[in-house]
Amino acid sequence: EAQVTQNPRYLITVTGKKLTVTCSQNMNHEYMSWYRQDPGLGLRQIYYSMNVEVTDKGDVPEGYKVSRKEKRNFPLILESPSPNQTSLYFCASSFRYEQFFGPGTRLTVL
Amino acid sequence: QQQVKQSPQSLIVQKGGISIINCAYENTAFDYFPWYQQFPGKGPALLIAIRPDVSEKKEGRFTISFNKSAKQFSLHIMDSQPGDSATYFCAARTSGSRLTFGEGTQLTVNP
Numbered sequence: 001e002a003q004v005t006q007n008p009r010y011l012i013t014v015t016g017k018k019l020t021v022t023c024s025q026n027m028n029h030e031y032m033s034w035y036r037q038d039p040g041l042g043l044r045q046i047y048y049s050m051n052v053e054v055t056d057k058g059d060v061p062e063g064y065k066v067s068r069k070e071k072r073n074f075p076l077i078l079e080s081p082s083p084n085q086t087s088l089y090f091c092a093s094s095f096r097y098e099q100f101f102g103p104g105t106r107l108t109v110l
Numbered sequence: 111q112q113q114v115k116q117s118p119q120s121l122i123v124q125k126g127g128i129s130i131i132n133c134a135y136e137n138t139a140f141d142y143f144p145w146y147q148q149f150p151g152k153g154p155a156l157l158i159a160i161r162p163d164v165s166e167k168k169e170g171r172f173t174i175s176f177n178k179s180a181k182q183f184s185l186h187i188m189d190s191q192p193g194d195s196a197t198y199f200c201a202a203r204t205s206g207s208r209l210t211f212g213e214g215t216q217l218t219v220n221p
Contacts, residue, residue: 004153031207040119042199043154043211050206058208090153094207097142101153 002027004102006091012108013081021076021105023091031094032074033058034066036087037104043090049074081109113137114202116212124220129187131215133200136181142203145174145185146211149196157198158185190219 004025013019025032033048035058045058049068063085065077074093078085086109091102115134123129133143144159160167160174160183167174173186187194200212 033208035211040213042116042213045208045210048208059210092153097144097159097203097207098156099207099209101155103151103153 002100004091004093004100006089006102006105008105009103010106012110014110015082016080018077018079019081019107020078021089021091021107023074023076023102024072025074025091025093025100026072027093027095027100028071029093029095029100030071032068033092033094033099034064034074034076035090035092036060036085037090038087046076046089078107081107083109085109113204113210114200114212116200116215118215119213120216120218122218122220123190125190125192127190127219129185129190129194129217129219131185131198131200131217132182133184133212134180134182135202137202137204137210138181140202140204140210143174143176143183144201144203144209145172146199146201147196148199148214154197154199187217190217192219192221195219 030051034046035043044060047066049055089105092099145157146154147157148154171188176183198215201209
C-alpha cells in the first residue's frame with residue numbers, strides 16, 4: 001500500500017529534551033516536506049526537500065532541523081523543544097502537484 | 111503573512127444544502143489551486159484542484175469556481191451530506207511542489 005508513515009503518533013515531552021519524529025514514504029517521491037497545523041493558522045510549512053541531500057526552509061523553520069540522507073526518509077528534529085512547538089505535525093511527499101500526507105504526530109511540550 | 115486567506119473558519123449546513131468555502135490570494139504567480147479534505151485523526155487528502163486557465167471544475171458534488179481577475183476561488187459542495195463533515199483547506203502552488211495553505215474551514219453537516 002502506497003503511504004506516508006510517521007512515528008510516533010503521539011508524544012509528550014519536556015522543554016529542552018531533544019526529539020526526532022520520523023517520516024517514511026514508499027512511493028519513491030523526490031519531494032518531501034513537513035508541516036505544522038495549528039487552530040486558525042492552517043498548515044504551515046516547516047522544511048521541505050527536493051531530493052536526497054537537498055533541503056530548504058519553509059515558512060516557519062525556527063527551532064527545527066531536518067535531514068534527507070535517503071529518498072524514502074525525512075526525519076524532523078527538535079533539538080531543544082519549547083512549549084510553542086506544541087502542535088500537530090504532518091509529513092508529506094509529493095508526486096507532481098499532489099501531496100500525500102502522513103497520519104500526523106501530535107506533540108505536546110511541557 | 112498569510113498568502114492565502116480562507117473563510118469562513120467554521121460552517122454549519124443542513125443535509126442536502128450547499129456548502130460554500132471561499133479563498134483569496136495575492137500572489138499572481140500561483141498556478142495551481144487544490145482543495146484538501148481532512149477528517150479527524152487523519153492527514154489531509156486531495157479533494158479537487160483547478161488551474162487558473164479555467165473558471166470552473168466539477169467532480170461529482172464538488173465544484174471549484176475560479177475568478178482570476180478577483181484572485182478568488184471557492185469550493186461548492188452540492189447536496190451536502192453528514193459524511194462531508196471535515197476540515198477543508200484551500201491551497202495554492204508557489205513553485206515546484208510547494209503549497210501555501212489557507213487557514214482551514216471546519217464544516218459540519220447536520221442530518
